[in-house]
Amino acid sequence: MTVADHEKIKSTSSWAAALRAAEHSRADAFIDDSLARLLCSPSDYDEITAYPAAPTGAVVVRARLGDEVIKREVGNGVRQVVCLGAGADTRAFRLNLPGDLHYYEVDLPGQLASRDAILANNGCVTTCTRVPVNVDLADNWIEALSCAGWTPRRPTVWVAEGLLYYLPYQLCDQLVDQISLASAPRSSFVLDVPHERFLMDEYARPYRLFLERRGSPYRTALVNPRSWLLRRGWTAQAYLSHDLRAGRCPLLPPVPDRLLNYTDIWHVTARHPRRRKA
Numbered sequence: 001m002t003v004a005d006h007e008k009i010k011s012t013s014s015w016a017a018a019l020r021a022a023e024h025s026r027a028d029a030f031i032d033d034s035l036a037r038l039l040c041s042p043s044d045y046d047e048i049t050a051y052p053a054a055p056t057g058a059v060v061v062r063a064r065l066g067d068e069v070i071k072r073e074v075g076n077g078v079r080q081v082v083c084l085g086a087g088a089d090t091r092a093f094r095l096n097l098p099g100d101l102h103y104y105e106v107d108l109p110g111q112l113a114s115r116d117a118i119l120a121n122n123g124c125v126t127t128c129t130r131v132p133v134n135v136d137l138a139d140n141w142i143e144a145l146s147c148a149g150w151t152p153r154r155p156t157v158w159v160a161e162g163l164l165y166y167l168p169y170q171l172c173d174q175l176v177d178q179i180s181l182a183s184a185p186r187s188s189f190v191l192d193v194p195h196e197r198f199l200m201d202e203y204a205r206p207y208r209l210f211l212e213r214r215g216s217p218y219r220t221a222l223v224n225p226r227s228w229l230l231r232r233g234w235t236a237q238a239y240l241s242h243d244l245r246a247g248r249c250p251l252l253p254p255v256p257d258r259l260l261n262y263t264d265i266w267h268v269t270a271r272h273p274r275r276r277k278a
């Protein structure tokens with residue numbers, strides 16, 4: 001991908017922040033992200049919140065699910081989180097994570113510094129150790145992560161939210177292979193990815209066209225993320241909107257209809273790979 005492609009993809013993180021900020025401001029908010037408002041410009045906020053087909057539900061549901069997975073795993077004693085394509089994620093600042101937890105944020109070079117400056121200028125601090133890792137996931141990011149202190153011997157919570165959509169399929173495959181090989185037992189994974197129908201369905205057409213015209217098209221979608229992960233040794237659960245409406249995801253309360261406007265986005269949780277045979 002070119003530098004110009006990367007710049008377009010980077011800017012999508014401001015929309016995610018804008019959608020979280022808009023949700024947070026509601027009396028019946030499904031997520032708690034008071035910092036998101038700091039991380040989107042007024043124009044990003046106006047652009048995406050005025051957009052009738054904005055993927056609000058996908059962004060809000062994944063944010064809540066990621067919070068719940070991290071809280072659960074921290075409760076289980078896991079002390080490494082790796083957030084891939086972290087963008088405007090604020091969890092390291094708002095989840096009151098333990099001091100001995102290392103929260104690695106991986107994103108393209110140049111992406112995290114401006115967010116960090118805004119949060120620092122607003123007096124935001126972390127209770128855990130937050131480590132930015134500025135690297136393209138198409139490069140040797142595992143080495144960069146290791147150099148930053150992450151250790152494959154310890155279990156990790158892997159987070160890939162709003163990321164796989166924008167990567168070529170081959171890179172998603174490579175990424176999940178790398179994560180699977182690098183995961184100690186008791187690791188977990190939370191991610192979201194479109195169902196293949198999303199790339200064809202009429203209701204999603206306006207949003208797909210919007211993304212294509214601005215140069216950040218969706219590139220990857222999966223028919224069955226469970227088997228995609230199972231092949232790599234994970235036990236996974238994958239939820240579409242009808243599952244979430246019915247309260248089938250044990251980590252979430254039933255998701256309100258207003259957040260289920262996109263029916264073909266998978267929300268996926270996965271648990272520790274099986275021990276590899278010697």
Ligand SMILES: C[S@@+](CC[C@H](N)C(=O)[O-])C[C@H]1O[C@@H](n2cnc3c(N)ncnc32)[C@H](O)[C@@H]1O
Nearest residue numbers: 010012013016085086087107108136137161162
């Ligand atoms: C839609 S944003 C999602 C941000 C955040 N995870 C969230 O849910 O709000 C996508 C993020 O992935 C990052 N990203 C995309 N391609 C990447 C790559 N090849 N390497 C590292 N980060 C990448 C972008 O820079 C951007 O911050």
